Amino acid sequence: MTTTPSPEPGTTIVRAEAVTKTFTTPDGRELPVLDAISMRVDEGEIVALLGKSGSGKSTLLRCLAGLIAPSAGTVSYRGTPLTATNPGVAMVFQSFALLPWLTVQQNVELSLQARGVAEEERRERALRAIDLIGLDGFEGAYPKELSGGMRQRVGVARALVVEPDALFMDEPFSALDVLTAENLRGEIVGLWEGHEAPVRSVLIVTHNIEEAVLLADRILVLSSNPGRIRAELTVGLPRPRDRRTAQFEALVDTVYGILTGREEAAQAAAAAAQAPAGAPRSVATPIAVPLPEVSVGGLAGLLEILVARGGEDGLAELADELSFEIDDLLPLVDAAVLLGLARTAGPRITLTEQGREFAAADILTSKQLFARHAARRAPLVRAIVQALAATEGQRLREGFFLDLLRRRYSVDEARRQLDIAVDWGRYGELFDYDADDGLLTLEPGAEAAL
Numbered sequence: 001m002t003t004t005p006s007p008e009p010g011t012t013i014v015r016a017e018a019v020t021k022t023f024t025t026p027d028g029r030e031l032p033v034l035d036a037i038s039m040r041v042d043e044g045e046i047v048a049l050l051g052k053s054g055s056g057k058s059t060l061l062r063c064l065a066g067l068i069a070p071s072a073g074t075v076s077y078r079g080t081p082l083t084a085t086n087p088g089v090a091m092v093f094q095s096f097a098l099l100p101w102l103t104v105q106q107n108v109e110l111s112l113q114a115r116g117v118a119e120e121e122r123r124e125r126a127l128r129a130i131d132l133i134g135l136d137g138f139e140g141a142y143p144k145e146l147s148g149g150m151r152q153r154v155g156v157a158r159a160l161v162v163e164p165d166a167l168f169m170d171e172p173f174s175a176l177d178v179l180t181a182e183n184l185r186g187e188i189v190g191l192w193e194g195h196e197a198p199v200r201s202v203l204i205v206t207h208n209i210e211e212a213v214l215l216a217d218r219i220l221v222l223s224s225n226p227g228r229i230r231a232e233l234t235v236g237l238p239r240p241r242d243r244r245t246a247q248f249e250a251l252v253d254t255v256y257g258i259l260t261g262r263e264e265a266a267q268a269a270a271a272a273a274q275a276p277a278g279a280p281r282s283v284a285t286p287i288a289v290p291l292p293e294v295s296v297g298g299l300a301g302l303l304e305i306l307v308a309r310g311g312e313d314g315l316a317e318l319a320d321e322l323s324f325e326i327d328d329l330l331p332l333v334d335a336a337v338l339l340g341l342a343r344t345a346g347p348r349i350t351l352t353e354q355g356r357e358f359a360a361a362d363i364l365t366s367k368q369l370f371a372r373h374a375a376r377r378a379p380l381v382r383a384i385v386q387a388l389a390a391t392e393g394q395r396l397r398e399g400f401f402l403d404l405l406r407r408r409y410s411v412d413e414a415r416r417q418l419d420i421a422v423d424w425g426r427y428g429e430l431f432d433y434d435a436d437d438g439l440l441t442l443e444p445g446a447e448a449a450l
């Protein structure tokens, strides 16, 4: 493999202009996933695409790689709009995507075979790529004989062997244990820094903030439902980067604050729910404000930890303390904010009066408090209570709510939303759910919570 000269910075390799992607669900509904995204990947840079689960990161990556076509907007490679697979891109997948019946060498050669490279050259280039990524001696091994980290090395070798203009990596380290991930990440950065990796740019999809700050020259933060570019940050830190420096931590905090900024919608919903009686209310709908996927137990746990830490903490510190990934912590934060139990300001979270009251309450009181907050502030729970209260017999089939939710959510996500609402409604004794016949029934006195 040839050593790539240090690329000229500034030339755009891949560009997206107003890329919108809408999927059609099996029952014919439109699911908007990306909304008018414009971005670029230039020569000489590593770009990280960061966002919560479901924000559309993989969908954007696949549009940029030409694996799927946008519903609107264009993707271009070196100025030419794509009409098929992007010829300048090679991909590394989270799941490694190796063929189990082929050896390491054959798996790596596969990309070259697809490009019509002659056998002898194929063999030599594959051996060089395998060597570069530290798999020397394993050419004849089958994937099942390798550890996860080694399998992903094969995935990287298979992408590098074609010497692509841009290396795209979709959560390449998230299926690996922490140490293996750290090791492979470090080696890939080393190859990049030493200009040994035969690529001119890297785009990495991740939901891990520290990973983005460790690797990227630029971080694009995606918001969810539908995915939009929420912020773009330049990471000016010298490499190799040290997680323990104040600058590194400050940047992680900043990104954390941006990601949690999604809770503005929830805060707006909470404010709308608090508007004085008779005042015009902007009604938050279950579509505009989805329920975060958390159990009441998890939420109570977060509040108790916050009480123990004096009612306030930095989100990054809290995640660290709990050894959580951001994806685990943020839904809890979303839920606490949505229910008015906590506030976020930038990278910090603070308990509200209601949050303190809830955390200190005995089980009966905590159920009553939860019922009131959920019925007033969680739009789907509120909608269910209102609909049941307005129905003769105060019961409805779940299909009624699932149909409404499917207007905007995928079938799976609609089910998930209803399951969360049922979990919350049951805890607060607002309504009951019979899984056998899919029937929701209002609990006596539940309307009082509205």
Ligand SMILES: Nc1ncnc2c1ncn2[C@@H]1O[C@H](COP(=O)(O)OP(=O)(O)OP(=O)(O)O)[C@@H](O)[C@H]1O
Binding pocket: 023, 024, 025, 031, 033, 051, 052, 053, 054, 055, 056, 057, 058, 059, 060, 207, 410, 413
């Ligand atoms: N082919 C498809 N058909 C219908 N919906 C899809 C399809 N592909 C993705 N989606 C939906 O698009 C949304 C975004 O998915 P995507 O995988 O791009 O998000 P992501 O940010 O990469 O998430 P994660 O971090 O969990 O991988 C999800 O709601 C998903 O269910």
